[in-house]
Amino acid sequence: MLQSVWRYRHFILASIRGDLRGRFARSRLGAFWFILHPLAQSLIFSIVLAEVMRARMPNIDNQAAYPIYLLSGMAAWGLFSEILNRSLNIFIEQGSAMKKISFPRLCLPVIVLGSALINHVLLLAAILVIFMFFGHFPGLAWFYLIPGMAIISILAFGIGVFLGVLNVFARDIAQFMSVFMQLWFWFTPIVYLKSVIPPKFLPFIELNPMTPLVGLYQDALLLNQGPSWVGLWPAVFFGAIAVALSFVVFRRASPDLVDAL
Amino acid sequence: MSVVLNVSNVTKCYATYRSNLQRFANWFGASIAPTSEFLASKNISFQVMQGEAVALIGQNGAGKSTILKMVTGTVRPTEGTISVNGRISAILELGLGFNAEFTGRQNIYQAGGLMGFSQQELTEMMPAIEDFAEIGEFFDQPIRVYSSGMMARLAFALATAKRPDVLIVDEVLSVGDSYFQHKSFDRIRQFKAQGSSILLVTHGLGDVRALCDRVILLDKGTVLKDGDPDEVVDFYNAMIADRENAKLSVEQKRNDKGWLHTRSGTFQAFAASVQLLDAKALTPVSTAVVGQKLILRVDVEVKEQLPKLVLGLMLRDRTGHIIWGTNTWHTRQILEKPAVGQKLHFDIAFSCDLGPGSYGFSTAVTGSDTHLDANYEWQDNVVVFDVVNTTRPIFVGSSALNAQIEIVRG
Structure with a gap:
């Protein structure tokens, strides 16, 4: 299965390139739009919540601490939700090609993954510029983002492909997930700080595999600190299971997949 | 002559389950019977030899396209096996995998990759594709500005850029102007002459006679007749006529x-x-x-x-x-x-x-x-x-036009 994907690497690369170009074609601001989107969202939250949150930010007297915290979390969540949401729908989107052209179908989520990662790196570059504008200069802790990206990708890819295959047969899954992802976003400390959570809800937040991953981004970008590696293990474990499960389901569902499209 | 394509006892069944949970359970070893089954192909067997052109004919819903998809490999047969000796190229729909924002050239790279060609192979094939498509400067413009005929030209040029061992064509030659239709047919004939086998679905019975060595008539998912073109086509015509009448x-x-x-x-x-x-x-x-x-x-x-x-x-x-x-x-x-x-x-x-x-x-x-x-x-x-002709000067063709030739010396 993986071997055939490797044989199609040229197609995957060409598609990723095409995906990026297609997204920005015929709009004047081009690549700026996808950066403006998370920026606008962060701006809104900053304006609304800055006063409430700044009092709660410990040990930092930077005026921009909250926007930086917010943008870091948003970036991590953005990568996660983009891979997950697009993998969820990719088989249905590309249904007509899958019906009539014989090619390794696993290429499709791999293309999604590749183009999401490139988007993410571009976004990080933009964020870097904005941080410097705030007078917040990057440190070596930025390199911690690389394992962070890897774990987020594994997690999102696993869940996305698993549900994406099931979604071909039961289309309610995509609808359900669009609601569920909203809940998941608010159950992850992105907009708020972990310290504001009432203790009785804390176990739920700790169980969430996205909590340590978002935390990794926030620590690295805001505090210039490395993550607590122990805290990441559940996310890695969960991600590995999701990927393994998605491959099994993908393989078992393969004969039926095109029939249901 | 060797067998290039062997379809043996192929059955395709589309199953419906009461709930999706039952279907999912079946992937993991449970054996729950589906609530209803639709047999698109029933126990179909045929062989295609090297250099042979075979047409599949039959009414809508006879199972022609299902067979083509199974031979192409996108749909898997429920039972039976299909073996192909050599490279297979399928034209089931023109313009699949194209992106409207890309130029013709970029789309060749993209859709060609989807067909399994490497970028290098495509670069080598590019001049031939550009030449065959004959769309001039449009080749480097986004294909959203193409007419549907130009799109068909580009797609056909790509699909037939490299001679396959088996070419599968599903009723796509009816697009494009008649000049391009002729050109496409010529290319298919050339492939055949060079040893490619052709498997084609068509409703144009004229194409069948012009191109094919053999015709397979399908009806309700089974092979009704397999033989010489005139025999099967005449049988098919008689069958359509009798469809309306009770007594066949x-x-x-x-x-x-x-x-x-x-x-x-x-x-x-x-x-x-x-x-x-x-x-x-x-x-x-x-x-x-x-x-x-x-x-x-x-x-x-x-x-x-x-x-x-x-x-x-x-x-x-x-x-x-x-x-x-x-x-x-x-x-x-x-x-x-x-x-x-x-x-x-x-x-x-x-x-x-x-x-x-x-x-x-x-x-x-x-x-x-x-x-x-x-x-x-x-x-x-x-x-x-x-x-x-014993009475008239020698002429060819099927009509005696009785033409008079007048020569005037100026």
Whole structure:
């Protein structure tokens, strides 16, 4: 299965390139739009919540601490939700090609993954510029983002492909997930700080595999600190299971997949 | 000749389950029976030899496209095996995998990659593709500005850029202008001459005769007939006619000269005898001279009470191309309520203005202008005769145009 994907690497690369170009074609601001989107969202939250949150930010007297915290979390969540949401729908989107052209179908989520990662790196570059504008200069802790990206990708890819295959047969899954992802976003400390959570809800937040991953981004970008590696293990474990499960389901569902499209 | 494509005992079943949970459970070893099954193909077997062109014909829903998809590999057969010797290229739909924002060239890289070519191979093939598509400067413009014909040209050029061992074509050649259709057909013929096998689905029975060595007729997911093009196509025509009538009856036999005689219908009225006669001597003719006056005499017997009776005639050449045809509905000679047991004589007088060759008359005794509505009897090649040219200067073709050539010296 993986071997055939490797044989199609040229197609995957060409598609990723095409995906990026297609997204920005015929709009004047081009690549700026996808950066403006998370920026606008962060701006809104900053304006609304800055006063409430700044009092709660410990040990930092930077005026921009909250926007930086917010943008870091948003970036991590953005990568996660983009891979997950697009993998969820990719088989249905590309249904007509899958019906009539014989090619390794696993290429499709791999293309999604590749183009999401490139988007993410571009976004990080933009964020870097904005941080410097705030007078917040990057440190070596930025390199911690690389394992962070890897774990987020594994997690999102696993869940996305698993549900994406099931979604071909039961289309309610995509609808359900669009609601569920909203809940998941608010159950992850992105907009708020972990310290504001009432203790009785804390176990739920700790169980969430996205909590340590978002935390990794926030620590690295805001505090210039490395993550607590122990805290990441559940996310890695969960991600590995999701990927393994998605491959099994993908393989078992393969004969039926095109029939249901 | 070696077998290139072997389809053996292939069955495709589309299953419906009461709930998706049952389907999911089946992937993991449970064996829950589906609530309903639809058999798109039932136990189909056939082989295609190297360099052979085979057409699949049949009505909508007969299972033609399902077979093509299974041979292509996008749909998996429920039972049976399909083995292909060599590279397969399928044109099931033109323009799949194209992105509207990309130029023609970029799309070749993208869609070509989807077909399994490497970028380097595509770069090498690019000049040939550009040349074949003949869309000029549009090649480097986004394909959203293309006309549908240009899109078809580009897609066909890509799909046939490299000669495959098996080419699969699903009714896509009807797009594009006639110049490009010809060009596409030529390319398919070239591939065939170079040893590619062709598997084609079409509704154009003319294409079948022009291109194919063999025809497979499918009906309700099974192979109904597999054989020479004229035999299967005539059988198919008779079958469509009888679809409308309850009583299906098709008889086929081949005479000693290789002409195929197909007879079908309800036989409520039928042509008891059909003879080709010389107009003056009234003697039977089996070899006619160009320009000879002839009479086709058709004796029709009416067996049951019928509302209307129409006699249709068709003259075809050896390859099955229609030379001429009409019926008594068009000539406004419809017989209303013919008496039961009555014998009707139809004399069709004509001049044998045909080119040298072999011809066959088909007759149809029907109740309206098409044989689809009430087909009492349809007979293909009921009278077969040869035409020789002994009286006129040598000419070729199927029509004796009686042209005069005048030469004026200036």
